[in-house]
Amino acid sequence: MSTHTVALFAGILLALSASTAPAQSDAPSLPAPPEGYDTRRDGIDRGKLETVEYDSTTVGLKRKAQVYTPPGFDRNRTYPVLYLLHGIGGDEHEWTRHGAPDVILDNLYADQQAVPMIVVLPNGRAAQDVTARDPIPKQSPAFAAFEQDLLTDLIPFIEKTYSVKADRESRALAGLSMGGGQSLNFGLNNLDTFAWVGGFSSAPNTRPPAKLLKDVDATKKLRLLYVACGDQDGLFRVTQGVHAMLDEQQVPHVYNVIVGGRHDFKVWKSDLYQFARRVFQGTP
Template sequence: MKKLLTTTLLALAAVLTAGAQSRTEVYTVPSKILGVEKNCTVYLPDGYGRSGESYPVLYLLHGASGCHTDWTLKGYMRRITDETVASGMARPMIVVMPDAAGEGENYTGRHMGYFNVPGWNYEQFFFEEFIPAVEKHYRITGDKAHRAISGLSMGGGGTAVYALRHPEVFGSACPMSGLLDALPGPRNYDDAFQQSVADNSPVVMLREMPDDKLDGVRSVRWWVDCGDDDFLWKSNVDFYTLMRERNIPLQYRMRDGGHTWRYWETVLPDVLVFVSAGFDK
């Protein structure tokens, strides 16, 4: 009898443990602006299905030649986020990974990127349709203090532009290995994408920003990271230099590493800790 009771308790504990975990799912947002449906991957923390409470949100952007599943399939974001939250260093949060993939081979080509281009107003979609739809569907504390944005490479550039252009939306912004200026040297991307990057350079935006706009940018908590062997190192240093010159507080990290998923896996825990500190304010 005692053995049966022990076995039953162990089985019950296993069931409870299996149920007490985070999960990811795909959510689809129909867009009148783009004329298509756009998917995103959403990370829901342990307890989301039981608590009934609302959570802060991190919008986590992928890079060029990627899609909304990159962070989960290549970057191990679920495991990293679970571990960082379990350690007590980060708050439980919802992580939304949008899709800015191109329509060509390897997700490049037509319509790749986070900016408005002729016939494809992605940035307008992101702010007018995507964020409202996601924050209505999930229990998200939808205010500036509890909303953060981060991303790698192309997504790092999107992160910087979105926070510079819409500082009232985000409490924290964390570009990782960001594409923060025009592409250095020739790349196998179409001309429309390369032009959109040049037209939306965070370095140029920051250099030319009127003084009366800077207080808004200062209201964002900034954290910027780039590897010392990254081909985008110079634009990141230029961005850091301009932020300092324009008296905009930021934390800047340059450490050993290149433009790789192995590097970004080491950066993500720090991003989660940084944005959590902002959520707690």
């Protein structure tokens, strides 16, 4: 691994541990989610979470992912799919441990504010012997290798196992922190696979803005490109840089600055709420 890559990942921890002065919000925030949006309600239908295993030719073994199916899931109906990625310290359980994605989505469906979708929560490290406990320089190649695992192993497994729509208009990719960087890197690099992309508080693994857009015209055809971060986050400048580049290239996108937001699940749960309300809709 290059010293530049090591420095980028080391910078994640340094930025998060540093005390930073409040950054000026350079965009208005979207309206905050309503009170109780992430609290389990009584008297509503609920989706189902299950753990699956798939054969990974990329890694050479079986890998696990969690899958959420919406309330009233019907195998005779086809659904769009959101692939939702975790951060550098997590795995396939991070979102469900701390982010309540099933609760947020169940509540949105109860309020008829989201399109029913399947949500896949994978382990974003494509390696045999790498875990969240390993040093960041050891983890980083596994995060990069997940692009191949996602495209060649996980997506085909989901499309074979579940009744889903298998086209770019029906696939979304989003994630938090390290997973936000992966989502921008992989999503904008595979525009024939994903039409909806979201980066939540994206980490320094995000490609430099000048290298993130390979095809500006094709990127403009994304149905939704959502970039967001809290203005108190030590990594805010990563998202600012992406936004500035998208503005310069006139690429349509939703830029959401969460006033007072830090690098935590309070922000990321809000991002999931905002993204889920817009994804797979006719007009984002």
